[in-house]
Amino acid sequence: MSSLKINGKKLLEIGYPQSPVFRIAMDVIEKHYGHYTEEEAIALLTKVLADPAAYADDAILGEIAQELLVPAAPAVIALRETPVPYSVYGESYIEEGAVKQLNNAVRLPVAVAGSLMPDAHQGYGLPIGGVLAADNAVIPYGVGVDIGCRMCLSVLDLPVQTLLMNETSYTKQLMTFTKFGAGAEWKKREADPVLERSEFKEIKFVRNLFDKAAGQLGTSGSGNHFVEWGIATITDPQNEWQLAPGEYVALLSHSGSRGMGAQIAGHYTQLAKEICPLPEHAKHLAYLDLDTEEGQEYWLAMNLAGDYASACHHLIHKRLINAMGATLLARVENHHNFAWKEMYQGKEVIVHRKGATPAGKGVLGIIPGSMTAPGFIVRGKGEEGSLQSASHGAGRLMSRTKAKSSITNEVLKQQLLEHGVTLIGGGLDEAPGAYKNIDTVMAAQTALVEVIGQFVPKVVRMADGGPPED
DNA sequence: ATGTGC
Numbered sequence: 001m002s003s004l005k006i007n008g009k010k011l012l013e014i015g016y017p018q019s020p021v022f023r024i025a026m027d028v029i030e031k032h033y034g035h036y037t038e039e040e041a042i043a044l045l046t047k048v049l050a051d052p053a054a055y056a057d058d059a060i061l062g063e064i065a066q067e068l069l070v071p072a073a074p075a076v077i078a079l080r081e082t083p084v085p086y087s088v089y090g091e092s093y094i095e096e097g098a099v100k101q102l103n104n105a106v107r108l109p110v111a112v113a114g115s116l117m118p119d120a121h122q123g124y125g126l127p128i129g130g131v132l133a134a135d136n137a138v139i140p141y142g143v144g145v146d147i148g149c150r151m152c153l154s155v156l157d158l159p160v161q162t163l164l165m166n167e168t169s170y171t172k173q174l175m176t177f178t179k180f181g182a183g184a185e186w187k188k189r190e191a192d193p194v195l196e197r198s199e200f201k202e203i204k205f206v207r208n209l210f211d212k213a214a215g216q217l218g219t220s221g222s223g224n225h226f227v228e229w230g231i232a233t234i235t236d237p238q239n240e241w242q243l244a245p246g247e248y249v250a251l252l253s254h255s256g257s258r259g260m261g262a263q264i265a266g267h268y269t270q271l272a273k274e275i276c277p278l279p280e281h282a283k284h285l286a287y288l289d290l291d292t293e294e295g296q297e298y299w300l301a302m303n304l305a306g307d308y309a310s311a312c313h314h315l316i317h318k319r320l321i322n323a324m325g326a327t328l329l330a331r332v333e334n335h336h337n338f339a340w341k342e343m344y345q346g347k348e349v350i351v352h353r354k355g356a357t358p359a360g361k362g363v364l365g366i367i368p369g370s371m372t373a374p375g376f377i378v379r380g381k382g383e384e385g386s387l388q389s390a391s392h393g394a395g396r397l398m399s400r401t402k403a404k405s406s407i408t409n410e411v412l413k414q415q416l417l418e419h420g421v422t423l424i425g426g427g428l429d430e431a432p433g434a435y436k437n438i439d440t441v442m443a444a445q446t447a448l449v450e451v452i453g454q455f456v457p458k459v460v461r462m463a464d465g466g467p468p469e470d
Numbered sequence: 471a472t473g474t475g476c
Contacts, residue, residue, distance in 0.1 A: 146471045183473045223471055262472045337471095 002042055003034040004467035005146040014046050032060050067209050069097055076277045079107035083114075087385045090444030092116025093395075093436060094129075097122035102130050103253035104282040110137040112349050115386045117356050118444035119436060120397025125284030128355035128396075133344050138298060139288040140269035142339065147265055147302050148309030149256030149337040151366040153377065153455060154317050155232050155241075155330040158249040163229060163458055167422060168323070170459050172227045176177045177319040178220055178227045179423060180463035183259065185215035192217055194311040199304045205267055206301050213260040213308060218315035222463035225255040227316060229459040232377070234330075236452035240364065241330040248329065251320055252375065252455055253313050254368060256337065257305035268298040290350070306338055332377055334358055334365040336392035344387065351387055359383070359390040359449050367449075368393050371426065371460045372419040376442060378449035390448040394438040403434035404448025421457055 001466050036044070048055050048064050055065035066372075083106035088094065090168075098120040103130045105126050106114040112133040120129030121126065132142055143405030154177045164168055175420035179186060195217070220227055232250035234243050257264075271294050272286035313333065321328060339352045342360075357365040361382025366377035367390065382388050403425070412431045414417055415421055442451070 149471080181473090182471080220474095221471070224472080225471085256471070257473060275475085 001258055003030055003209045004038060005030055006038070006041060006045070010038070010042060011045070012468065014042060015049060016045070017068075019067070021064060021445060024067050025064050025390040028060060028064055034468065053430075062391055063235065071144060074275070074277055074442055077109065078110075079104065079279060079282055080109060081107070083107050084111045086116070088116040089386060090441065093118055093440060093444065094120045095122060098127035098129065101125070101127040101438040102132075103421060105130065105132050105142070105285055108134070108278075108282070108285055110287055111135040112347075113387060115389060117386070117389060117391040118441045118462035119338060119391035121353070121391055121396050123354065126352060126354045129391060130352075130354050131356045132352045133342075133349040133387055134287065134352065135349060136290045138270050138290060138302070138339050138350050139287040140265055140350055141283055141284045141286070142354055143265070143302060143383055144337040144354045145263035145265045146256035146358050148306035148329045148335050149367060150254075150309055150313065150333060150335040152179070152253045152310075152313035152317060153232070153331065153366045153424070154251045154321060154328055155234070155243070155248045156250060156321065156324070156326040157329055158324060160231060160247045160249055160383075162456070163181075163231065163249050167229070167459050171424070173320055173422065174227060174229065174459060174461045177323060178461055179218070180220050180222060180225070180461065182222045182463075184219045186218060189214050189216060190315060192311050192315065194304075194308050197304055197307070199300050203296075203297055205305065206264070209260045209263055212263075213258070216258040216260070216312075217308070218312055218319070219258060219318070220253070220255040220312075220463070221258050226371070226460055226462045227251070227372075228457045228461065230455050230457040232453055232455045234377075234453040239330075239452055243330060249326070250455055251317055252368065252457070253308065253316055255312060257309040258312065260308060261305035264298075264301045268294070268301065271298075280300055283395065295311060298374075302339065306335055332366045333365045333415040344384070344389070351389075355392045356389040357388065357392050358388065360388045364452075365390065366455070367391060367442070368455075369422060370394055370432040371430065371433045372415050372421055372432045372459055373435070373438045375438075375455040375457075376451050377453035377455065379452050380449055381447065383448050385406075386445075386448050390445050391441050394435040394441050396434060397436045398434045400429035400434075403429045403431060407431045407433050422459045424459070424461040426460065427463045430462060430466070
């Protein structure tokens with residue numbers, strides 16, 4: 001018995017789509033029509049392609065026909081040749097990969113304007129430190145994997161000397177009331193209004209995340225997340241709280257929406273990629289139209305994740321402030337991975353900030369440095385060029401892998417010693433040397449924010465160093 | 471970033 005094998009090129013010539021049907025057609029011919037000549041087989045396949053419905057119930061050819069009846073994948077959406085306007089702050093400090101990514105983003109059909117912050121570096125889709133305004137559409141990876149990743153600073157009434165002279169109780173409470181690590185959960189759960197939200201009932205995908213969210217409330221996760229005690233210095237006499245300029249004990253935290261947000265990000269970006277196929281080099285920028293059910297659902301889920309991240313910070317701060325018997329004097333907090341409905345040139349747009357601090361006129365924010373470098377309390381200037389945004393930190397100088405291979409434990413220890421910083425947990429990938437100089441970054445954005453105070457870390461807790469290399 | 475896979 002001879003066994004006929006159909007050439008893929010022939011299938012293309014007669015108009016077969018490059019889909020699973022290719023493989024199926026080849027297999028069916030080889031298995032059932034091995035005695036045919038190539039001409040006969042091609043004639044048969046041509047007839048099936050011309051009218052697949054007529055063959056749908058055929059015992060043998062039905063397999064091919066049914067695959068042909070599957071609706072074709074939507075055509076790839078082309079990027080525009082001409083970008084919309086975009087600005088770059090601190091261009092000389094920004095790696096090429098980040099600029100290339102923004103260049104794709106400002107060519108999306110829904111793009112309105114873009115901006116790159118001075119701490120920008122390459123990410124997935126939109127770069128970290130990237131800002132993009134879109135027309136009635138939301139890009140899940142324009143928000144990022146950690147939806148609602150944010151900062152929270154509490155300025156307290158504790159005497160500064162208590163932290164500088166004896167940090168024992170600060171360290172002890174940090175160990176008791178913070179929890180780090182991927183998947184970390186508290187054994188004893190706390191009630192919180194965010195867990196009562198109707199989205200947990202109304203959105204099917206979100207419903208399944210409730211248990212994880214309830215267990216992880218008030219935890220910090222891993223990576224660059226931290227909770228730290230330090231000294232805040234208020235420098236602006238005209239500050240919003242009428243605090244006397246000077247030094248205060250303060251608590252600073254950095255974390256996001258934990259597993260819940262990560263699952264939401266993953267689910268809706270997958271959905272976006274199916275609905276909105278973009279060219280390969282821009283595929284992670286897939287967006288959801290806000291007038292669609294999927295877009296609406298993501299918007300609600302994203303906002304829930306943002307509020308959940310906020311609740312996590314508030315619980316951490318409440319527990320630590322209570323444990324120290326302190327009173328809250330001032331608080332500054334902001335998301336830096338999120339999307340907002342804002343006005344731009346008289347029109348409502350969706351502003352994505354992925355690793356960028358909102359900096360509308362008079363809006364307060366906190367931009368952290370590193371575990372040994374100061375962070376800054378800032379007041380936005382409402383600069384339209386940056387879409388009313390600023391950097392979200394110093395930005396990475398080295399990738400995690402590069403930091404782990406080029407920074408030593410001795411160097412890190414020496415830096416901590418020099419700055420009088422106690423580090424609990426943490427890995428070399430988060431060492432100060434892995435980050436850009438925060439002063440340089442701040443100098444590149446004087447048009448975007450004014451500094452009204454700073455924060456110097458003293459006792460820092462992070463997740464233990466990353467998992468062992470494979 | 472997340473606890474588990476182009």
